[in-house]
Amino acid sequence: MVTTSWKERIEVHVECCQKVGEEYTLTVRSGVRQEKTIGVSYDAFIDDVQVGDMVVVDGGMVSMEVLAKAGPDVTCSIVDPGIILSRANLTFRRGGGIVRAHNAMLPIISSKDWLDIDFSISQEVDFIAVSFVKTADVINNLKSYLRARSPKIIEVVAKVESYDSVPNVPDIVAASDCVMVARGDLGAQIPLEDVPSVQKEIVVRCRQMGKPVIVASHLLQSMMEYPTPTRAEVADIADVVRQRADCLMLSGESAVGAYPDKAVGVLRAVATRIEEWCRQEKHGNIILPQLTHVPDGRTSEELCASAATMANNLGARAIFVFTRRGYMANFLSRCRPDCPIFAFTDKQDVRTRLNMRWGVMPFRLDFGQDPEANVERTFELLKRRQLVKPEDLVIVVSDVRYSEKSAIRSVQIRQVP
Numbered sequence: 001m002v003t004t005s006w007k008e009r010i011e012v013h014v015e016c017c018q019k020v021g022e023e024y025t026l027t028v029r030s031g032v033r034q035e036k037t038i039g040v041s042y043d044a045f046i047d048d049v050q051v052g053d054m055v056v057v058d059g060g061m062v063s064m065e066v067l068a069k070a071g072p073d074v075t076c077s078i079v080d081p082g083i084i085l086s087r088a089n090l091t092f093r094r095g096g097g098i099v100r101a102h103n104a105m106l107p108i109i110s111s112k113d114w115l116d117i118d119f120s121i122s123q124e125v126d127f128i129a130v131s132f133v134k135t136a137d138v139i140n141n142l143k144s145y146l147r148a149r150s151p152k153i154i155e156v157v158a159k160v161e162s163y164d165s166v167p168n169v170p171d172i173v174a175a176s177d178c179v180m181v182a183r184g185d186l187g188a189q190i191p192l193e194d195v196p197s198v199q200k201e202i203v204v205r206c207r208q209m210g211k212p213v214i215v216a217s218h219l220l221q222s223m224m225e226y227p228t229p230t231r232a233e234v235a236d237i238a239d240v241v242r243q244r245a246d247c248l249m250l251s252g253e254s255a256v257g258a259y260p261d262k263a264v265g266v267l268r269a270v271a272t273r274i275e276e277w278c279r280q281e282k283h284g285n286i287i288l289p290q291l292t293h294v295p296d297g298r299t300s301e302e303l304c305a306s307a308a309t310m311a312n313n314l315g316a317r318a319i320f321v322f323t324r325r326g327y328m329a330n331f332l333s334r335c336r337p338d339c340p341i342f343a344f345t346d347k348q349d350v351r352t353r354l355n356m357r358w359g360v361m362p363f364r365l366d367f368g369q370d371p372e373a374n375v376e377r378t379f380e381l382l383k384r385r386q387l388v389k390p391e392d393l394v395i396v397v398s399d400v401r402y403s404e405k406s407a408i409r410s411v412q413i414r415q416v417p
């Protein structure tokens, strides 16, 4: 996955602002290395900020008041001391409210991003994530560009991380292939106490609309420095899993933290345990609206809903599904059944994209002419991998051939031979 770059960023490695009243210079001059001088990576900072504003770094890591402006430099006095980490995010508050900076008017996808998008197309990436999405328009625009330029389907992930995106979430979810709740930047733009409810609303909305959702950042923040997490972080991961989000994403923990492998291990262990508990306790069930209206889509949706209900009621070991474009696997995933969904597709890019879907373990398989022979091959394949064993009860969503040329869809209750 590649991501677009638009952000107002601070360019320091790590800076400790220790004393109240200490003066710092924020400058838009690039590459300046002077004591108590911090680079800001967008030029409009100088126009946006006013004397008396409060500049808030990373949602409150450090706050400083603007004392004076001179050319490219802004002198600030530390109000709340703390540590500024590299690529920190800046917001300004004036009269208690957030200031809609000039940057909020800039295009979400910059000219450099378009070059990067062209490069990503040439490299056949699977996903492009758009930072600081405000409305669905930017997603629609990028998707139509990708449709015209990319021979391969590239899915577009909307990163919800700005103040402006929150009221537009329903349209953004509808337009995107996938949504990321980017809690790091979101928490700097909206009050921190609003982040959990916004996260929950986005996760539920995405599931209702059949779009995968990633919850990102600060899941194991303390593991940037320590080999074990806090109990509160474990509880946060458990909450995301109980909300039935599709993906959990580490950021700094795996990118620059001291214990990346341990952090991934903790994430996996907690998620696995809580998923098991969710299956027993039946938490997180929600009402799913009808998604499709065309007759063919309705049939697929109903078939998958019934397959998931049957699997739950019968305590099935797994659901097997054949899917060329990923639709059937996606419908099944949306139902969040109690057992894994083994999805078989004849296309490698569909297999890769299905990794993003909740509960789906995708496999690539060349489909032969006879549907039943394909089903039998999948049993053998999964027995070899010890994912199922003889006599396991499984639900199979597959075509059944009833004449030389035609097949009908079916949901089958079967025992692994």
Ligand SMILES: Nc1ncnc2c1ncn2[C@@H]1O[C@H](COP(=O)(O)OP(=O)(O)O)[C@@H](O)[C@H]1O
Residues within 6 Å of the ligand: 300, 322, 323, 324, 325, 326, 327, 328, 329, 367, 368, 370, 371, 372, 374, 375, 397, 398, 399
């Ligand atoms: N056992 C099977 N062997 C080969 N192909 C199958 C089998 N069962 C179903 N299929 C095919 O899998 C595809 C399901 O594709 P998918 O993209 O998920 O949804 P849709 O049916 O809406 O195209 C259909 O083309 C169907 O004919």
Ligand SMILES: C=C(OP(=O)(O)O)C(=O)O
Residues within 6 Å of the ligand: 161, 181, 182, 183, 184, 185, 186, 216, 217, 251
């Ligand atoms: C995922 C996020 O964005 P980035 O990748 O820029 O940290 C975030 O802000 O939470």
